Amino acid sequence: MNILLIEDDEVLADGLLHTLSSIGYRVSTVATASLAEYILNIQEFDLVILDLGLPDIDGLRLLRQFRSQKIPLPILILTARDDLNSRIEGIRQGADDYMTKPFDLKELEVRLQALIRRCYGGFSHIIKIGRLHLDTSNHQILADGEFLSLSSRESAVLEILLLQAGKVVCKERIAQRLSYEGEALADNAIEVYVHRVRKKIKPFDANIRTIRGLGYLLENENHD
């Protein structure tokens, strides 16, 4: 997790760098807004900690700039300004959280955790197999970022294969998933569905391999 710390107070910056590094974050610090802009262009970050009292540009203005440039990073403001209005303005301008100095390191730590959790999907677990993405939280399957048009049964088949990508899934397993309370399906129902799914995922280089006598397996080529 890469954090950009924009802070001109050298002592505080060093302290934070040390603390955050020690709990596993990779931290880069810059002391001015212009440096911040520069480094954001050449390096990828996951989160920004922004001090409002910068020497060159006002922090709120920098924040506005980020957002108008559609930089979607989570931003936590850290500042000495305690008055309510700048707190409100900070959040209104697009910050995700706000802490005032002096602050407790432990609290900063958990607030960072909360932000990361929220922004980088502690909840929705996304499984990526090649060009297919499965969002397990809402059972949505995307191919190249586009919604894949699947009927609900087709979707169920592909989901179970994606979840076990690279492993053999036996027909019975799939049948269980498709039928309600074990009502029998025609003996070739699974074959029909696999066929339909194959047709739909082929354009995305995804392939369901048949393991004779055992079941099916979604190929999971790790050549990235």
Add this chain to the structure above:
Amino acid sequence: MNILLIEDDEVLADGLLHTLSSIGYRVSTVATASLAEYILNIQEFDLVILDLGLPDIDGLRLLRQFRSQKIPLPILILTARDDLNSRIEGIRQGADDYMTKPFDLKELEVRLQALIRRCYGGFSHIIKIGRLHLDTSNHQILADGEFLSLSSRESAVLEILLLQAGKVVCKERIAQRLSYEGEALADNAIEVYVHRVRKKIKPFDANIRTIRGLGYLLENENHD
């Protein structure tokens, strides 16, 4: 935007209910943890405001329960406990934000906005999907900058779809948003409203796709 307010102080609950309602949120209040669990099971919410000092179960424990049940709702804790430890624990247990009483209503309002923005809108309080804009701060929907003439129900349907643009929203979710306290709607009411909304947004190249058996999805073509 449906908010569940879990708060046992009746005066405060009423005040918040009134304030939040007046700025366009739909608020349900419950006074106990068990009621909260009950209502969360039968109704969908977009955000939870949780008081830690509840009469039956400790708020933190409730929070842990939510998260262990993988309820991914954004949760803002509101409490009289000012000490640092419970603040840290609150966030660590899975809350997204934390405010201590007494608090400023304006600040609560913007923090709610920030949460909503982060969880549903990327990073702006204006959610832009193609030529449609939803301003989450006042629940207004614009098309090409002009007000879109929608009835309140139509507006509710479109809002919920805009908030989850690109994701499937199931019919039940929409039905809950439309009806008060689960009064039944005709089985095709949603279909009728979706139909009406479709007709109105079509001139703006916006499209609601039907995902058979699952629900609807506002297309969110990322070709910018």
Add this chain to the structure above:
DNA sequence: TCAAAGCTTTCAATAACCTTTCAATTAATA
């Protein structure tokens, strides 16, 4: 080579959804 296992296509029944119409209600306007 010949079963067995799997593939593919077709088709009718059905369930899910769409669309229109209309009457009842509510809100707006004169």
Add this chain to the structure above:
DNA sequence: TATTAATTGAAAGGTTATTGAAAGCTTTGA
């Protein structure tokens, strides 16, 4: 307040996608 307009939700009939069964074809491995 009387009139008009808009909104709402129920009903009914039309449309389309999904489903699963059937039947014939192809591949596989003993």
